[in-house]
Amino acid sequence: MFEFFFYLWLLLPWTDGATLIFDFIMAPLVAPVIQPIVQKLDGLINKLIALVMNAAHLSIVWIVFVFLDPSLKRTIWILLATVFPLGSSIVSVTTLEGGDDTVRNDDLYAFFTDAEWSYLPKILSCHIALNNHSIG
Numbered sequence: 001m002f003e004f005f006f007y008l009w010l011l012l013p014w015t016d017g018a019t020l021i022f023d024f025i026m027a028p029l030v031a032p033v034i035q036p037i038v039q040k041l042d043g044l045i046n047k048l049i050a051l052v053m054n055a056a057h058l059s060i061v062w063i064v065f066v067f068l069d070p071s072l073k074r075t076i077w078i079l080l081a082t083v084f085p086l087g088s089s090i091v092s093v094t095t096l097e098g099g100d101d102t103v104r105n106d107d108l109y110a111f112f113t114d115a116e117w118s119y120l121p122k123i124l125s126c127h128i129a130l131n132n133h134s135i136g
Contacts, residue, residue: 009017065073 006017009015010021011018065076068076
């Protein structure tokens, strides 16, 4: 019963309990102890969170790919390997800000863009030919 009224006191705007707790307990007593620890571990915490999220995403993609048809897997990987670098190259070249972490070499991006566009039809035509040959 006490918890119900305590949470009610914290949440209701006319009692302003959360502000009182923050102003008189959290800010003067807890914050000076916690803030140096948070500043020291902030980069580590962010890296751990990113690691967990990347592992979760990769495991979901892996589970989905286990159940896909092999020819569909190959097509997706080919498109992923050509479309993503092409898109990132176009975005990097057309971005006017110089503060990004990419190396701005227009000849290099033009080479990769041309190579991707010339490579994609070759791979897809081989893929289609292999699928037609194995079926018929």
